[in-house]
Amino acid sequence: MQSIEQIRDLIVARFPGAEVTVIQNPGPAAQHSLLLGHAQARDIALFLRDEPSLKLDFCSNATGVDWPEKEIVETTKVKVAQPDGTEKLVEQKTKRLQPGYLEAVYHLYSMALKHGPVVIRLRTGNRTDAVSLPSLTPVWRSCEFQEREIFDLFGIVFEGHPDLRRILMWDEFKDHPMRKDYVEPDDYEWEPTPHDAVLTKAKGHYPAPGSTANAEGGM
Amino acid sequence: MSEAPAISQEERDELRRNGILLTSLEEIYNWGRSNSVWPLQFGLACCAIEMIAATCSRFDIARFGAEVFRPSPRQADLLIVSGTVTKKMAPQVVRIWNQMGEPKYCIAMGACAISGGPFKQGYNVLKGIDRFIPVDIYIPGCPPRPEALLNGLIQLQEKIKSQHLKGPDAPRHLRDDVDCIYPVPEFGEHDLVPPKNPNLYEPPTLVRPDKP
Amino acid sequence: MQNEPTSSAPGLAGTPANSSFDILHSPLGSPQQGASVREVNDPFHGDLLEVSMGPHHPSTHGVFRMVATLDGEIIVKLKPVFGYLHRNHEKLGENTTYLASMPYTDRLDYLAGMTNNWAYALAVEKLSGQVATERAEYVRVIVGEMMRIVNHCCLVGFLFNDLGTSFTPLLYAFREREKFLDLFEELTGTRMMYNYQRFGGCRVDPTPEWLAKAKALIDGFPRFLDEYEQFLTGNEIMLARTQGVGRLSPELAINAGITGPVLRATGVGYDIRKVDGYGVYPRFDFRVPIGDHGDTYDRYMMRILEMRESVKILQQAFRDLPAGPIIDPKAKNRGLRPKAGEAYGRIEGPKGEIGFYLISDGSTNPYRYRVRPPSFINLTVLEDMCLGHSVADAVVILGSIDIVLGEVDR
């Protein structure tokens, strides 16, 4: 099978001007991925499926990933001219707010040519209002339920999905529980063995100090 | 019936060995009830497989008169909550429980049914079915062995046999003051509404201090 | 029924079961939205009836719900409803360490805990760059193939339950399963939730006595299988109820990501044991059974034939099992902090491709922990297979897909 760069070149040759970026995977698995722009994502997916040298006809896994915004502190060494005319290296810390986004990841294999995986990714603009992505269900039917699951748990809206409803949670549910900032409902009334985060939550149900409760926890 | 029996258990056993069977209406009524506990054919998760194993030839729940797994709640006496009850499933479980006719019993089989078990920190997992329906026997284990289920069933039979037909500890179906219909929770925007049945679920408070 | 090695080209012949849905000619093809079987101007055309089957399901597949729209007794639309066993496996996996997720994986597909363990161990090994020892790889094959036999054996029992045999074949299946469970219990300590595999190997080394017992059981298994087949396979009622029921075309199967026996029943020879050759599978001589109608009967036969192939693999594995450590002494399990990166590891589970997609950010917990559940994705085509059949057939088709709700909903 071609390397990820070769696949990118194939795509760019077919779709000039398409946004295709190679995302390196630094881990030992070295399963690198292609980040696709929204505009041509579905056409590129169709190309990957039908191109005879690739024939990625099997979309094995589709999933979401939540990347909340985070503060990145970068330390750079800057030469600062000193008053006496010499230059001195000074460490400068710049804080940069990396904007958050939601990501959909697809693992593609070829059943015809028996190779893979090729990983493609799509990213939303942010985590609040620009959360739509083109659906790849029309290309691979296997995404049908998986994209519904991503919609349910992460809140990515897939445009062009034939039946985008909640799948695992009930329809009235409002939250997206797999997001990193999800706060679960408080049902910690009975936690006999709490520690760390659970202890903090269970404390909300303890009686006010000074009541008759046993302080050391022995029953 | 509540006063002390005129004849002790040992004497009665001795008579039974000699071919004389002494019994009371209460005893024979409870004996009949306890040996024909028909469970509802209702599996939720992993524990359901062990429940099936308990009905199969090796463990053979039929030896306890409980092999008739009824698909309809109307014909069943025992609800074995065998597995994780999720919040999405909880209203259905309560509804099934309400559909069962009295006298009815509930066994919470496995850690998940008792308290949410290993999955209790999950957002969609109900932390114990006893938040909504009364449970007679709790069988811990993940999953409990089929023998543990049989052991729980034996305990349930003991419990049925020790019930009195009159008085304050009479079973639910012989009393007028107890409502046997339990409210079914509804799906809310973040959780079930209500998240528990406050008349039923009253955990003791166990204060744990900060860890040093 | 063919029984072909995978080296042959995958059969792509056959017409789609539901010919109105043609994925090849509709590049943006969407799932078929129920077609009425009868003519609309039929004077006796009544209203469509919507029936909710489940989640308390009298058949034995857990808390699964199908909303079927019926025209008479014929299904014209069927929407599966999930989530009744959504236990937040993935969220819990992100909140616990890599090792602590191992016992949870047992509870995904609770009829085949060992293969879930294996897939997870494989994914973490990929993520952290660890390699299992050779003996461990053989032991994994042994326990994994035994698990496949147990799973298929039970599935056949459950499938016949759905056909209305009311428990009798299941008694045979569970009698046999108990023998395997005894072995698993002796090796790992529990009947169902093994927590056996580790990153870089397995937790305990099987003793020679255990191996001898397992070998004796496997050697005697074909005899049971013959009896089982004599009991079931020729049964005319079964043939009438399964042949031609729930056909699936290979094109749709591939496009919908169907894996495992359901895929191979359609004639596509795709088995990850052969394709990826993970572990020590390339060293074994075995064939991959392939069906050619893609109906319920083929899916049933796939299970029977795969059990026979598993017996072959097991006999070779017992013969070739090398000595050596069961786990890499340098293997890191507790407090594992893989380098930042991601990995997708997959194996051929009894139900299809079970994969784990892990993203590490360098801490002790995975940043993203995703399970690729085979039975969940195999349900994608449930509607396509059921259209035009009666309600009773829908139950059988569902049974032949082999779903376990712990894995469907996670």
Place this chain on the structure above:
Amino acid sequence: MLGSGIIKGLAVTAKNFVGSFHDPERLPTVEYPEKRLTLPEAYRSFPFLVFDGENAIDGLRCVACKMCENECPPQCIYIIPERDEKGRPVKKPKVFDIDLSVCMGCQICVEVCPFDSIKMDQVFEVAATNRFEGLIAHREMLAKSNTYYHQIRPTEAAEVDTRLAEEKRLAEEKAKAAAAAKAAAAAKAAAAPKPVATTAPASATAPAAAPASPAKPAVAAPSPSPSSSSSAAAPMAAAPKPPATTP
């Protein structure tokens, strides 16, 4: 012939029915409360705590290091270490609770325990009618003797005993060496005008007293005789370092 398949199937059923009267292979029923399956040695249900000697609480091997508490996947273990009258931690659990209604018997606590103190039990008949009080196992309920451990898992228990004895021997040797080194250092210190700070080996062999009471040589030097405190400290010297797990 139509129906021959069904007849064949019925023949199998008949064979099994007749076989069940004489062939134990075809009648696998175990009549549970009266007869029981012999559980394999590896069988595990819930954890328990091993104690040595006669007294269940004093003999506990557990030193309340909380390693199992941190590693337990469903967080069903709760430990509070014992403190002496001065408020210093003593290496004993004051509270050791396991919520059996949560425990999934995964055995990870056993794997991470460096003191061989928590082991898996084989009792599975723990059904209760009250899950709040009935299913929390306290320290007293969990403590079971080493003899019991030998009964349920003879092979494993024998291995553990050998290993503990070996570790104890090594620790004693190390302690002796440390004591000798300390004596030498003390002699040196007495000879030198300035007192030298306490030597490293002493604090390494006696980590229990170290955090609260810094360096009293007479206390810190372990006595060669196997007193209860040194036997508790012995496995720690050989044990792996506690992990830095901060959730």
